[in-house]
Amino acid sequence: MTDANVARQMSQRFRGYLPVVIDVETGGFNPSTDALLEIGATLITMDATGQLLPDTTYSAHITPFEGANVSESALAFTGIRLDSALRQSAAITEEKALSELFSMVRKAIKSHGCSRAILVGHNSAFDHQFLNAAIARSGIKRNPFHPFSSFDTATLGGFVYGQTVLAKACEAAGIAFDNEQAHAACYDTERTADLFCAMVNRYRDLGGWNLACREQGIDAHDDDNLY
Incomplete structure (x- = not known):
């Protein structure tokens, strides 16, 4: 199968959207007042x-925006040390991180023949709200992500495996999960991506996707159509 056929299948699989897994670590639960500290x-x-x-x-340590709240309980949960010399030397502004991320996402959208990205997250509403708040603060006008739709792997994990906690859902899917590395945006986004792919592929392998195609009158095994 050619790269063009693969790109066409991806562009048709999720209604023209390219799934991009996002995980954020924050200074609290309020996207308007609490800091965005990491993004993966x-x-x-x-x-x-x-x-x-x-x-x-892609991952980045983020410098809290001016006036941002960072609760001690959030830092205890994530294990983030704001005074770490390594973090301080690597941290960048929200605007810079989003600009770098969006550049990567736009290239992927184009290469897969998609129209825009759609956020995938574990409890995706949380990640989406913090992403949109950071976009608004940064004054970014061209957001490659759908502004409100998302795929939630907590919901999908509950449906497929009976597990809504990321570590438990990964365990049920046969995906190794290291609790010592959890709550770092880079690690969590990679495990969430593994989980999302495992669930979508499992559905396809069990015939669900092929059945859906047949019900639409589409040959799911024809390279000129979609898998």
Whole structure:
């Protein structure tokens, strides 16, 4: 199968949207007042057989915006040390992080023939709200993500495996999960990407996707159509 056929299948699989897994670590629960401290993003691609695969990951430490709240309980939960010399030397502004991330996402959207990205997250509403708040603060006008739709792997994990906690859902899917590395945006986004791909691929392998195609009068095994 050619790269063009693979790109066409991805562009048709999710109604023209390219799934991009996002995880954020924050200074609290309020996206308007609490700091965005880390962001991780993993692109999703497709192989020649129609299976989804995690692709490139982007991650960044974020400098809290001016006046941002950072609660001690949030830092205790995530394990983030704001006074770490390594973090202070690596941290960048929200605007810079989003500009770098969006540049990567736009290139992936184009290469897969998609119209825009759609956020995938574990409890995705939380990640989406913080992403949109950071976009608004940064004054970014061209947001490659759908402004409100998302795929929630907590919901999908509950449906497929009976597990809504990320570590438990990964365990049920046969995905190794290290609790010592959890609550770091880079690690969590990569495990969430593994979980999302595992669930979508499982549905396809069990015949659900092929059945849906047949009900629409589409040949799911025809390279000129979609898997």
